[in-house]
Amino acid sequence: MEKKDLIHDGSSIKIWGTDDPDKVIIGFTDDITAFYKIKKAVIKDKGVCCNGVSCITSGILQKAGVPTHFIKKISSTEQLCHKAEVIPMEVIVRNIVAGSLALRLGLEEGLIPQKPIIDLCYKSEALGDPLINDYQALALNIVGEEDLREIYRLTRKVNDTLLPVFKSIGISLVDFKIEFGHLPDGTLAMTDDITPDSARFWDIKTGERLDKDRFRHDKGHVGDAYRTVYERLKSKYDG
Ligand code: C5P
DSSP states (O other), X not given: OOEEEEEEEOSXXXXXXXXXXXXEEEEEOSEEEXXXXXXXXXOTTHHHHHHHHHHHHHHHHHHTTOOBSEEEEOSSSEEEEEOOEEEEEEEEEESSOOHHHHHHHTOOTTOOOSSOEEEEEEOOGGGTOOEEOHHHHHHTTSSOHHHHHHHHHHHHHHHHHHHHHHHTTTEEEEEEEEEEEEXXXXXXXXXXXXXXXXXXXXXTXXXXXXXXXHHHTTOSOXXXXXXXXXXXXXXXXXX
């Protein structure tokens, strides 16, 4: 598959067109940003780790019946994906209270809710990806009713599938953000990645943070944390 024009030049992800108009190449860089790019750094081999974690989790999700944009890994930092019409909405699943939810509701990080919480956010960096509810998402045409119902079903399936996977490698899947869209054949699919950039991973034994919070809160050893998640997943689920 030939790489063509760069169609998205994000800091941690780049997307290129290919000679097939329905397929793109997604590449993961070593750049890391936080707080809407106020904080930036380069973490050696972060791209390899994020692509690795993304490819393994996407493969597991597809086997479990969750459609995703992922086709195959093509290099250590790149994957071939279906091009998608992305729905401008972020879906956040929270199995353990942390981050913005803890701040917003004045809750202790680590609190386990009665059941997983699902938040919807309107995808707009300029507005800080604000929280929205189902009524707003539907009334403002951000997503259709049938798609929203299916997004909730698939989101629960993603969580139910990945919770035991991470548990089996000694990691709590605290929370994660995913997005959905339509593939060229119309299928509603997860058009996103689960990586330490977009999910919180806590070591079950030690409580050590193995995700972007290390960078957000200057805890150091960011690359080691990303590598730990990738190495543990790879040793159990690759190939
Ligand atoms: O910031 P907050 O605590 O709401 O984030 C919840 C989860 O969603 C975290 O794992 C975070 O990394 C991820 N997230 C993301 N992109 C956003 C917002 C949140 O990957 N724009």
